[in-house]
Amino acid sequence: MSRRIEFTAQGGPEVLSLVSRPVPEPGEGEVRVRNHAIGLNFIDTYQRSGLYPVASLPSGLGSEGAGVVEAVGPGVTTFQPGDRVAYGTGPLGAYAEHHVLPVAHLVRLPDGIGFEQAAAIMLKGLTVQYLFRQTHVLQAGDTVLFHAAAGGVGLLACQWARALGVRLIGTAGGPDKVARALAAGAWAGIDYDREDVVARVHALTEGRKCPVVYDGVGAATWATSLDCVAPRGLLVSFGNASGPVTGVNLGILAQKGSLYVTRPTLGTYASTPERLQAMADELFGLVQQGAITVEIGQRFALADAAEAHRALAGRGTVGSTVLLP
Template structure:
């Protein structure tokens, strides 16, 4: 027997249960991982609330973790019992002591990355990698807008953008978070609690706006984000922290300057083991070089996952949040 977080109905953090369960035996191409640290991400709240639909209920939760290989399937050749591994794109169920997933969803963890670092950085780091390096390959000297710059993804984006010579304008919700974003490399910040985001972007860019805007907030920032994109620029809508964007009128893209919009996902980029490994290698390389630093702002016991969800949804977190079995 082992313990895990599960939910039988959709709703708020109160639906999360800490339950005993019997982990499955790994299939021929699967691996069972004994988790040492688990990453908490906004996508977890989407599955819990019902914005995203799990395969079945009751369901496990979480897709990111790090630990050691505890058992391998009969056809697995690339991993052995005892290997240090991490994952970020596996099936739901990472919020558990033991997790079974396909071997091709795993990456080997370099010796210089701890389990806690891996659980705190992998999903967010892979997200920043595809956003800044693939969805729109930012270039030195450009000025970009990135919402929620003091959050888990945003804090990494600030650092990565600075390393690339990019001027990142980050939106934040308080003076404290503005200081954090600037310390991490943001060129400028906008405190949306009392500043007009669009007007500040216009002032900071001398009216040119930004060639790309990265928006992981969703519904609450959609219109403002469009107004910050330069003509023929790109809005990258990659998350729904405030709710999903719905009822989009494509005509508005023409009205605001022949804009482009994309809704990317990590699964759409890390869609083969080779691509996943290459992306992870770049993240780990940035960490090893010191250009990227992961801040673990909060640690919760796995049994306190509901409290962690409340803090995350209430925007009371900074950096990354991890759960410890």
């Protein structure tokens, strides 16, 4: 038998239950991974709550983990039992001791990267990779704004920006979190609980504002983000931590300076096994070089997934969080 987290109705953390099921068998083109560590991400709370509907109920949860290939299905030739692997792009069901997934979602895990490290950074690190290296290719000397810079994605973004020579202005709630962003590599920090973000961005950029603003917060920061984008600049809206952005008036983009807006997803950028592995290789390379340090702020047992969700939603976490089966 294999333990996993399931939910039969969408709602709050209380809908998550630990159940035992037969160990799943991989089908055509699939592998079974025995998880050693599982990643926790905000998107998990969206899928649990119903903001992002799931295909059917009951459903598993989670799309990120790392472990060892235990079995392969027919037609799988690129991986074999015993291989160390990681994944961050689904399908749902990673909150489990065993996870069966299509081979196209797996990447090889270098010996120098631990299972907890990989589970903590796959989704977040690949997100930063496409934001900084594909959605807009950042260059040394660029000045960008990144909201929630002390979160799991944000702390990786601060480090990656420093490695690229990019001046990242990070927002965070409270002096402690601002200090964390600065320690991770942010060029400047803004405490959005106490400071006017737009005014500070104007001051820091001498009125030029930022050619790119990265907003994973959503509804609460949308208007602020628009006011921080330089004319003909780009607003990258990549998350909904405070709720989805709705009712967008395209005329605002003209009024603010002929702005561009994109709503990217990791799946679009990591759309083939080759692209996914190349993105992961760049991420793992930065970790191995010491340019990125993986901070795991919290560890929860798999059975305590609901408690982990409450901590995440309540802004009670720092860095990355992993579940241990």
